[in-house]
Amino acid sequence: MAGRKRMKKVDHENQGDVKVCPAKLRSLHCENAPGAETEQLSPYFKKHQQHRLGEDFFNQPCISLAKAFLGKVLVRQYVDGTELRGRIVETEAYLGGEDKASHSAGGKRTERNTAMFMKPGTIYVYPIYGIYLCMNVSSQGEGAAVLLRSLEPLQGQPIMRQLRAARRRDGAKPLKDKELCNGPSKLCQALNIPRCFDRRDLASDPEVWLEKDPQTSMPETHDLVAASRIGVESHGEWATKPLRFYLRGHPCVSVVNKEAERQALSTSKTNNLDFSEVQSDTGQHNATT
């Protein structure tokens, strides 16, 4: 498009309008070997072990796990006990093997995608486009993994907003809550998931884990939308397979597929979800039905 102005250089000094203690932000970065801080986390760590999902949860087929993630809460905890929390509302299944859109297509195993072949629950973090990260979790199946695409922020939004502001233009509009984690790389930025989390175990890591939200029942089948995956258009028939799953009507979903939603509606007429409250900056929406 000739004549349009292009994106300005990002001012990485700008941290937005929410001020967070620099020492706290530093503590978010990857400075510890896996498991190194377990003993120091006791009050918070122990408190949440009762809700934490263990290796049994991750040990299921890829598509099944991708659906099971929806409604669960991803928790990122710092050494000082500060927690960032978000409810998973969108995932994608990458099946490995025959799935040509998967990094592990054809059983191809490289240094980068090794985590996809490790035990179910292993975190696979990889860089994309040179500047972003994406987070996956391995499942049952050789080379299979689930991409976490979007979260609904539940706790720590000011810190998330500051982490996300690092890449944004000076003076840009403050992000709404629903914009903090509505994409795979945004999610990694907002929860400060660094590259060195690659190959860690989501079932046992002291800094990041998954919880069953006691407030939220499992989404009913009619609450799920199965749609084609994002950004895999060049992979032929695998580009159109319905391997992306999200909660219908949730404002934190990154890309809405209206056609897939029409099909989902045609198989189930009931739709009582109301996620409108999360659209405010401070609102906490209630996903119970």
Place this chain on the structure above:
DNA sequence: GGTGCGATCGCCT
């Protein structure tokens, strides 16, 4: 609101 485009660099061939 939707659309188009460039940034930027690790990974793979």
Place this chain on the structure above:
DNA sequence: GGCGATCGCACCG
């Protein structure tokens, strides 16, 4: 050397 499981921004309607 080419591409990519993305993002933020300007512009348009």
